[in-house]
Amino acid sequence: MNAIITASELASESAAAQPPVLLDIRWQLGGPPGRPEYEAGHIPGAVYIDLDGELAGPAGERGRHPLPDVAAFGAAMRRAGVGADRAVVVYDGGQGWAAARCWWLLRWTGHTDVRVLDGGLAAWTASGGALTAEAPAPEAGDFEPEPGAAGLLAADDAAALARRGVLLDARAGERYRGEVEPIDRVGGHIPGAVSAPTAENVAENGRFHPAPELAARFASLGATGETEVGVYCGSGVSGAHEVLALAVAGIPAALYVGSWSEWSADIARPVATGAEPG
CATH class of the missing domain: 3.40.250.10 (Rhodanese-like domain)
Structure with missing residues (x-):
């Protein structure tokens, strides 16, 4: 399974009967928060995930972005619609770093079909992809994280x-x-x-x-x-x-x-x- 997906591939897969779960991980070191940007416009169907709150634990002696509590991470993924047997595509609005953090965590906890949108949101809009301000209401997923699948x-x-x-x-x-x-x-x-x-x-x-x-x-x-x-x-x-x-x-x-x-x-x-x- 390729670790990345192009904007054109994502557009094609999103039109299928079983589209991938889309996660928007907009984040910048030191801010501003990514949620307002998400609310202003995101790829249709994408659910916002907060890197600091859902992809990391509290900053402290283990570093600025230590591993999140696994149970809390799993709950956040299920709320976003992530299922064990459904493809996931993650993206952000910048360098791809935040999206890669989510990609790695999903892989580390056992998800076998997760990819990063190559070039992020800019690649999507450059290919003619539409944005929406409408917030999705995904059905809860069934993903149960099992740490240790990745190094x-x-x-x-x-x-x-x-x-x-x-x-x-x-x-x-x-x-x-x-x-x-x-x-x-x-x-x-x-x-x-x-x-x-x-x-x-x-x-x-x-x-x-x-x-x-x-x-x-x-x-x-x-x-x-x-x-x-x-x-x-x-x-x-x-x-x-x-x-x-x-x-x-x-x-x-x-x-x-x-x-x-x-x-x-x-x-x-x-x-x-x-x-x-x-």
Whole structure:
């Protein structure tokens, strides 16, 4: 199953007798909230999902966007109409990071048919897709989350993977190098991690580069289908987007959800700076 879907494919599938469940995950780091944008216009049938409230637990020592309570996540998905045997398509209005977070969580909890709209809402409108302000009233789904279907890393797991495999840092290069740190306690990276900004996985229109190009990029960083690969970012959102890009390239990868926001908050954990893994 492909991890992404094009706007034209979504339009075709949405016209079928059993269309996919659509989830709108509009979100921006630091705001503004995505719900007003959703209410102003969304893909017909799409249900709004709040990243901070439904795709993450409260910020704290486990990071800014730790895993949500699994039971609460399952309840939110069922309210949105998600069923175990029904396809799901997720999208957002920006870089695809928020949509990828929902994609990863559904995969991690056992859903086998979930895809991200490549290019997000902009791709939909560019293809002539309509928007509506009408809120849907979906029938409750029957999805019951069962964690563990996709790779999950804790802090110590990420450190160990950096030594035995390839740990990719999905943040911007200047944060990896420790030149700037606008959010967390200190800049830098997990020792042994390789800089791999997820923004470089997409073209200017926000759509993923072709799978062969992504595979070549990751191979140049040491990540192949024969290598154990892990990913982290600032708080487990853009890192999910990198895991998605790896999936498009055919490379399985695990996600360190706590990411740098958890790692750097513990003053006992080592920090590397500069352009080299360290």
